[in-house]
Amino acid sequence: MADPDVILEMRDISKSFPGVKALQHVNFTVKRGEVHAICGENGAGKSTLMKVLSGVWPHGTYEGDIYYNGDLCTFKDIRASEHAGIVIIHQELALIPELSIAENMFIGNENAKSGVIDWVATNNKARELLARVGLREDPETPIKNIGVGKQQLVEIAKALNKDVQLLILDEPTAALNEEDSRHLLDLIRGLRSKGITCVIISHKLNEIEAIANSITIIRDGQTVETLDVDAGGVNEDRIIKGMVGRSLESRFPDHTPKIGEKFFEISGWTVQHPQVPDRLVCKNSSFFVRQGEIVGFAGLMGAGRTELMRSIFGHSYGNFVSGSMVLDGKPVKLDSVSKAIEAGIGYVTEDRKVLGLNLLDSVKTTTVSAELTKIASRLGVVDRHAEFVAAEDYRKQLRTKTPSVEYGVSKLSGGNQQKVVLAKWLFTDPELLILDEPTRGIDVGAKYEIYGIIQRLAESGKGVIVVSSELPELLGLSDRIYTICEGAITGCLDKREANQESLMRLMTTTTAKSA
Amino acid sequence: MDKLKQVFGGDTRQFGMIFALVALILFFQWWTGGLTLKADNVINIFQGNAYILVLAIGMVLVIIAGHIDLSVGSVAAAVGISVAMAIRDWSLPWPVAILFGLGVGALIGAWQGFWVAYVGIPAFIVTLAGMLIFRGLNQYIGKSNTVPVPEGFQKIGAGYLPEVGPNTDYNNLTLLLGFAIVAAIIFGTFRTRRNQAKIGATVEPMLVTLLRLGLISAAILAAMALMASGRPGTSMPLSGIILAVLVIIYGFISTRTVVGRHIYAVGGNRHAAELSGVKTKKIDFLVMMNMSMLAALAGMMFVARSTSSGPFDGVGWELDAIAAVFIGGAAVSGGVGTVVGSMIGGLVMAVLNNGLQLKGIGADMTQIIKGLVLLTAVAFDVFQKSQGRPSLIGRLMRNKPQDVAAPAQTDLGREAPVDQVVRTES
Structure with missing residues (x-):
């Protein structure tokens, strides 16, 4: 099994959350020294797979085996996977805006003797790493003063410091403009030539086509296929076909x-x-x-x-x-x-728990909350009779399952919460x-x-x-x-x-x- | 048994907290050998704490909206001295002086509300600054002197209902007031029952209603009779009446009006409120401004009671008011709390203070005990929440009746991880 050309093999990985199977028997093999892209629609399970790999979901919370450099791995957290040389860079960068570039690069991994940080060594090391990613910035510059593109490079430099062998980039160019994206892709090519393997998750198919050696397509938590780009015949149409091949x-x-x-x-x-x-x-x-x-x-x-x-x-x-x-x-x-x-105009927000609902409210008070004036007198006194009638009316119309309209929305299931949010907007008669x-x-x-x-x-x-x-x-x-x-x-x-x-x-x- | 539970818990959960207050009163009654429930002492408790309770009314709204106000003591002092000086130096008649004081309070409130709502500085900072500014203003205006106020003005802090009518050994007006309140409560309860029945909402059993009404009526009548039996000339304090009127007004505003709903909405989920058309900045401005106006009133009531305004009036009041609100079941994160709950929280502190004083326990121990009570009350609340159980105090104080008996009916845990999965893909 120890094929020296294969750096990573994930076999038969399944991961479920209560009520949903996020990954089902996924197989994923990455060859040493290649750039391997993962494609799939939103929610296909790409990020979940990478979280399994990097130990965000520790060993034991998923089924299947991970072989890394031929050895079976049982990462219990991110530190364990980083120790092995697997570094994941998330789409939302994990940088602290007020700290300097160098401080961010060595956070949790400080260059210190008995707790006292050696700033000269830190900054020198930072400068050296920044040079490797082609970023000419003073390591003492606060991170908030450099653009998102450069921040991405800092993240990669930070990964290099950890002796990365397998670098995972989750949507690295999503927030970048074209020039920064091009620079980043060049850098990834450079890393490849130095023997660092990259896994890249991206929605930008033209970039994937340009940079990847192999592409694995995931759909509904399952591996659909792995395409060998170097063998030719792979273009955007081919990738799209794999991504959406699901019937209605x-x-x-x-x-x-x-x-x-x-x-x-x-x-x-x-x-x-x-x-x-x-x-x-x-x-x-x-x-x-x-x-x-x-x-x-x-x-x-x-x-x-x-x-x-x-x-x-x-x-x-x-x-x-x-x-x-x-x-x-x-x-x-x-x-x-x-x-x-x-x-x-009415707007049902995308994240109902963060933007759509006051979770302290009841079904009744939520239903009327976007247009209270409709059931209030001119002086602004709420007519509780009208409120109850309206809430009952929408509960029946939308068949919301709740013990009563006095019930707290936080205790309803997602589908019923969504119905209450819909009721709130239907009540405004948009x-x-x-x-x-x-x-x-x-x-x-x-x-x-x-x-x-x-x-x-x-x-x-x-x-x-x-x-x-x-x-x-x-x-x-x-x-x-x-x-x-x-x-x-x-x-x-x-x-x-x-x-x-x-x-x-x-x-x-x-x-x-x-x- | 279930019915009994409904009387104390059931729909109106204020009863649980009232229960704790009653237990505290009974304990001190026993410990002080009957001093606690003497007419003069009860009158004293009301009169001596009315201004803190007035502050707590404003403070609970501020805290529900997700803010805090540390400046109330200083604002009260600044307004107190302004009013005292206005009466002395400009010969302002005292009723006009009261309006003047409220006006100054409104101005101060507009100042603080502006910084909080429209500039976006956290209320903690704005009112910390206000605490210094208005304390300084008090000492600057009064040149750190004590300024007396006339007798008419003193009524709002130290006055009582007058003696009228035949001699009954009781204060007649106080008794009448008691009967009127009980009648209003009974009328209101039955009107609500009738409305609930009309629209098909669940109506609690008649027995429960009657039992609860009986208990409330008995408590109110007993309290009024007690105060009415005080020494001739002393009875229901006017400051208590001012407080009661404010509790009714603000209780109504917070639960029954559009503005009240918006205050809860802003504190519960600011983003959701904003996307539901709530003018969140206006609400922030209003609660801050309202707080300073009530602080102005509290300041004037205190000055009236102590017959003069001094440079150290109102020191530490903000902490008493905030403690009352949190003991009364409000949440630090906002969105939760009631006016009535805060009144009970304030009374718990007041009875504690008074009882310890009656026993001759020093200010040192009193402060330690009060601190521990605050910590315990909120810790218990937090503990209940972390155990997944609905917060006891929060539950007791929620005005909105909620079905806590059957939380497992819908699958709460099931959906959350699904959202999580989806979010990981973003």
Whole structure:
């Protein structure tokens, strides 16, 4: 078994969380000295696999065996895997902004004698490591003063210090501009030539095609195939086919769209990142919604879908730069959430526990919380009778499973929590309801019911926008689908012409083209 | 047995905390040989703590919204001296002076609210600064002197309900007030029952309602009769009446109005509140401003009681008020707490203070005991939460009735890891 060409072999790895199988019998083999890419849709299990490898999920919490350099490994934490020379660099960089480059590089691994840090040695060593990654910065510069691209290089330099043999990069270029991305890819090539093996998780297929020697595709927690890029014949189309090869298995309730007039339109919508003014999260976006229409928005993580929707919803994200909005034929300027709600726009947030719910509230108080004035007197006294009636009404309509409307929302299951959030927005009687990942983390049965609620809303003549990472869901639900990549709308497909391949192509295209 | 539980727990969980207060009172009654429940002592407890309880009303709203206010003692002192000087030097009639004092409080509150809400400085820092600024202002305005206030003004801190009507050995107005309160509570309870029945909500058994009403009525009437039986001229203190009115108003605002709901929403989940159209900055501003206005009122009540305003009025009040709020079941992280709970928390501290004083226990031991009580009350709360059980005090104090009997019915643990899995992919 000790094939000297193989640095890592993960055999038959399975990992489940209560209620969901994240990985099922995954096999993954990495050859020594190659760049190996892992591709898959959001939620396919890529990161979970890497967490199993690096000891975030320790030995014993998964099934299967990991062989590293021919030896069976039983990492009990990240330190153990790092000790063996496996270093993972997460998408969210683990750097402390106020500390210097050198301090960050040696954190937890300080160059110290009896607890006293030798700063001269530390900074010298840091300078040497920085030179190896081609970063010319003073090691004493605070980390917050250098850009994200350079921070990524610091992370790699930090890994080099740990005598890394197997470097895992999770979406390393997601937050980088093109120049920084190119530089990073060059660096990875350089590491390869020095014998360091890299595993790279990325959504950017053109980069993967350019750099990887092999590609393993994961779908729904299972390995689909491993492609040998060096042998030729692998291109983006081939990768996409592997990633989405799933059939439309989710079922959808019957629904006949009754599409009316265009009533909502934005054009030239441009928004800056709230902290980084020179980064645009929405670039000159334009789209429209018709009455009774369900419009889907497809895009990979970080493409700017949520940012666009929140910006439309009362400028609740980023710094608005330019753009116009027309609602019912009249130009409107909705620069606060309350104005947006008043104008008839609702927004079901993507992370219901962080952004959507006050977990201290009951079903009843949550249902009415987005439009309290509707059940309050002019002096602002809440009519508890009306509140109860409204909450009961929506509980019955949406078939929310709760012992009573007085019950705390924190104790409901995910699907029922989502129904309560939906009730909260249906209560505001929106003309346009935006749903961001409406079925994330809920089971199939509840999904089916939520699809039904969305369709009924559209049948009553309202406009619905659905943002989702699950392409089958968008294809089954939407009448029309826009694609977003890196903050720009890259295409718009009608239900008839859309399929997973055509969407995935537009979702990974950086330049806009009409389909 | 279940019914009995409902009387004390059931829907209105304030009863559990009241139970602790009653136990404390009975203990001191026994330990002090009956001194605690003497009319004069009860009147004294109310009069001597009314201003702290007024502060606690404002403080609980601040804490529910997720902030804190350390400046209340200094604000009270600054307003106290301003009012005393205004009466003395500008010959302001005392009723006008009260309005003037509230105005100064509002101005100070607007100042602090501005920094917290619109500049985004944590309230801890803003009010720490305020604590220094307004203490200094008090000493600067009054040149560190003590300034007396006229007799009319003293009424709001040291006055009582007057003696009217036939001689009954009791203060008639106090008795009447007691009857009126009991009547209002009974009327309100039955109206709620009727409404609940009309809309098909669950109505508690009649027996439970009657038992609970009986207990409340008996307690209120006993307390009023006790105070009415004091020495002629002393009875229900006016400061107690001011407090009661404020409790009713703020209790109503916090539970029944849009603004109240928004305060809980901001403290419970600021992001969710913002994305539900709540103007979170306005709420922050309002709670901070309201706190300073109530601090102004508390300051004036104290000055009235002690007949003059001095440079060391209000020192340490913020801590008493904050302690009352947390003993009363509020959460440090915000979103949880009730006005009535804070009143009970404040009374626990007051009775403790008073009982130890009656026993002649020194200020040193009193402080140690009060500190330990605060720590124990909150530690118990935290312990309950970490055990996965609903927080006892929080549960007792939640105004919203919640079904705590069947938490296992829906699968709570099942969904969370799924979310986690999805998130790992981002």
